[in-house]
Amino acid sequence: MKIIEWWPLVDADTRGWLIEHNGEPLPPNVIADIMAVTGGTTDSEWWAGESADGPQLSDEAVDWIEAVCRQRRGAESWLKSSIASRIAFR
DSSP: OOHHHHGGGSOHHHHHHHHHTTTSOOOHHHHHHHHHHHTTOOOTTTEEEEETTEEEEOHHHHHHHHHHHHHHHHHHHHHHHHHHHHHHTO
16 A cells, blocks of 8 residues: 555554654554554555664655655645735725
């Protein structure tokens, strides 16, 4: 299962942790959530496996999460400026 498929299926807390700690070794609860939604399968596209510090996502997955985060920040920024300009014109 690709990251784009499991991303919306994991808990919001898991997605939040992955965004805030992008590139860091994964804690057991994050791994458990990902494995639960993927049926326990890993894909080399997003799973780098074990490192000296613990299990990690691949560089491609880290980049994908960063892109999602930038996209989300851009949408939030646009929404805030849109609301501000509507209020200013009233």
